[in-house]
Amino acid sequence: MVTLGIDIGSTTSKCVLLRNGVDIVAKSLVPGGIGTSSPDRAVAEALEKSGLGLGDISYTVVTGYGRTNFKSADMQVSELSCHAIGGRFVFPKLRTIIDIGGQDVKVVSLSDSGKMVNFLMNDKCAAGTGRFLDVMAGVLQIKLSDIENLAAIADKPSSISSTCTVFAESEVISQLANGATIPNVVAGICDSVASRTASMVKRIGVTEQVCMGGGVAQNGGVRKAIEKSLGVPIAYSPLSQLFGALGAAIYAYNKINQVK
Structure with missing residues (x-):
């Protein structure tokens, strides 16, 4: 099962593709945030790196300042929650x-x-x-x-x-x-x-x-x-800038599996 986390910030867009809630399949970071094409380009880059297509994604969660402008995700989640989840994943x-x-x-x-x-x-x-x-x-x-x-x-x-x-x-x-x-x-x-x-x-x-x-x-x-x-x-951690996207991908996995 592969989930996608997208973090649309003020100056950068980040994506993480996660398999089974634990393995990072691919990640991307593209300059440009809210109101730009960067979120779509970040998703495309992560998919290209992984060799996957949108049809392979089980669930997508978007977070960050620009989350309300991104309509292709299954769910929007606060960046505070996603940063907490992503940070805790890296540092237990x-x-x-x-x-x-x-x-x-x-x-x-x-x-x-x-x-x-x-x-x-x-x-x-x-x-x-x-x-x-x-x-x-x-x-x-x-x-x-x-x-x-x-x-x-x-x-x-x-x-x-x-x-x-x-x-x-x-x-x-x-x-x-x-x-x-x-x-x-x-x-x-x-x-x-x-x-x-x-x-x-x-x-x-x-x-x-x-x-x-x-x-x-x-x-x-x-x-x-x-x-x-x-x-x-x-x-x-080298993943520190990706905490939001990582947390969103984990949230997506937990949502599918109803993990609290």
């Missing part, structure tokens, strides 16, 4: 998920049995999100993939105090004009994201095991800064 002892996507930050608290018991979401401001990092990288004329290495060689991280992306951009420019090095500014940006995120986590309560999900989870500079702010290790 997971209790706290920090999910930083393109436009929002979510913190989800799980019970010992894996049920979602609390959450916080910041979707009113781009500060601390993937969009924030994109803007900062553009100002510094660096690649997002350079952030971890640059932050690692900083000797005096700059203070980036603004929580607004526009004001933070001006602050970064001022730091550079005053002689701050790019590594120190990059480390300051990571610390700024970490401080904002850690305050959200602490409002819920830090219960280990803690992991990161979402696209920003791939950024080692931000992960390490959040670890330092929280004082706990943060688990990471």
Whole structure:
């Protein structure tokens, strides 16, 4: 039995094909989210990788911001639920998920049995999100993939105090004009994201095991800064950006088999 999970975010579309609720048959991640052709292209890519067709899919669940715009799925499920299911699948002892996507930050608290018991979401401001990092990288004329290495060689991280992306951009420019090095500014940006995120986590309560999900989870500079702010290790998996799609595929399997 093969199920399909689709996660349509603000900036990327992700798919996971799952066999019998446990084996990942194929996965895809395509830039572009709500209002684009990316969800359909992500599905097509996953099917091509697997050698399967739509007729081979037993059940499809869609999640994420763009779920209501995708009419081909059998069911729509909240991204919070799907991220919890997907995260717990990868990390069986997971209790706290920090999910930083393109436009929002979510913190989800799980019970010992894996049920979602609390959450916080910041979707009113781009500060601390993937969009924030994109803007900062553009100002510094660096690649997002350079952030971890640059932050690692900083000797005096700059203070980036603004929580607004526009004001933070001006602050970064001022730091550079005053002689701050790019590594120190990059480390300051990571610390700024970490401080904002850690305050959200602490409002819920830090219960280990803690992991990161979402696209920003791939950024080692931000992960390490959040670890330092929280004082706990943060688990990471190459599947972290696919938690939503993975959770949706598992939900689809459980729906067919009526697993609660």
